[in-house]
Amino acid sequence: MPRPREFDEAAALQAAIDCFWQRGYAATSVRDLAASMGISGPSLYNAFGDKRALFVQALGHYLDSSTRARIKRLESLPPKQAVCTFIAEIIEASVSDRERRGCLLINSALEVAPHDAELGAVIADRLGEIEAFFRRAIKAAQAQGMVPPERKAKELARLLLGVLLGIRVLARVNPDRVLLEGVARPALELLD
Numbered sequence: 001m002p003r004p005r006e007f008d009e010a011a012a013l014q015a016a017i018d019c020f021w022q023r024g025y026a027a028t029s030v031r032d033l034a035a036s037m038g039i040s041g042p043s044l045y046n047a048f049g050d051k052r053a054l055f056v057q058a059l060g061h062y063l064d065s066s067t068r069a070r071i072k073r074l075e076s077l078p079p080k081q082a083v084c085t086f087i088a089e090i091i092e093a094s095v096s097d098r099e100r101r102g103c104l105l106i107n108s109a110l111e112v113a114p115h116d117a118e119l120g121a122v123i124a125d126r127l128g129e130i131e132a133f134f135r136r137a138i139k140a141a142q143a144q145g146m147v148p149p150e151r152k153a154k155e156l157a158r159l160l161l162g163v164l165l166g167i168r169v170l171a172r173v174n175p176d177r178v179l180l181e182g183v184a185r186p187a188l189e190l191l192d
Contacts, residue, residue, distance in 0.1 A: 009047060012037040016048075016058045021104045025055055025112045025119075056122055062104050063126055071133045079140035080147060080191055083160065086133070087188060090164055091180045094171030106168045131161045138191070147191050156190060163187045 019036040020028055030051050034041045048054040070089060074082040094102075101107075105126055113120035135157035141147040147156075167180050 007037075007039050007043065007047075012039055012047070013058060013061050016054055017062050017104065020055060020058055021062075021101055021107070025108060026115075052119065055119065059104065059108065059122070059126065063129070066103075067105065067126075067130060071129070075133070075137075078146070079137040079144065083134060083137045083141075083191065084188055087160070087164065087167075087184050090167055091171075091177065091184065094167060094180060095175050095177045097171065097175065100172050100175065102172045103168045106165055109165070110169070127161065127165075130164065131157045134160045141191065151190065159187055159190070 015037040016033055019033055034044045109123050113123045135153050138153040138156050142149050
């Protein structure tokens with residue numbers, strides 16, 4: 001019978017998120033992870049697998065508590081308002097990010113995806129969740145007569161995802177609210 005774990009898995013996973021977020025995937029060693037998680041290397045491997053497996057779990061946990069939680073909360077709003085609120089909340093998070101850490105998902109898209117096809121596919125799939133939210137909301141808004149029906153929901157959703165990525169990347173360099181809102185405004189006006 002396996003021994004019970006002697007550490008808090010959720011806290012250890014959060015520590016791994018922080019470690020990957022601070023150092024990036026490539027610069028984070030298993031030793032760094034184990035130290036930040038407060039566990040031994042063998043415990044890390046037994047509980048989470050190798051560094052790649054831990055990264056995928058950490059990214060999933062990060063998204064559960066950020067993006068997926070936001071989507072779930074906003075889907076109760078009128079669809080057009082949900083899209084606008086999503087973008088507004090991202091701008092607010094970007095402006096108030098004093099450390100300019102950005103978004104772990106988007107940081108990983110820039111750092112990891114070009115060099116690792118397998119992890120790149122995982123990251124692309126996670127970005128696809130955001131695009132799918134935008135597409136669902138646009139289609140629902142079109143069904144309610146709030147977004148012109150001739151606009152292609154799939155294309156608008158992809159544009160909004162691109163705007164979101166641009167906002168998060170720009171904010172790492174210049175977290176200026178006026179700039180970020182100016183990037184979002186023309187895309188959101190397409191919903192009118």
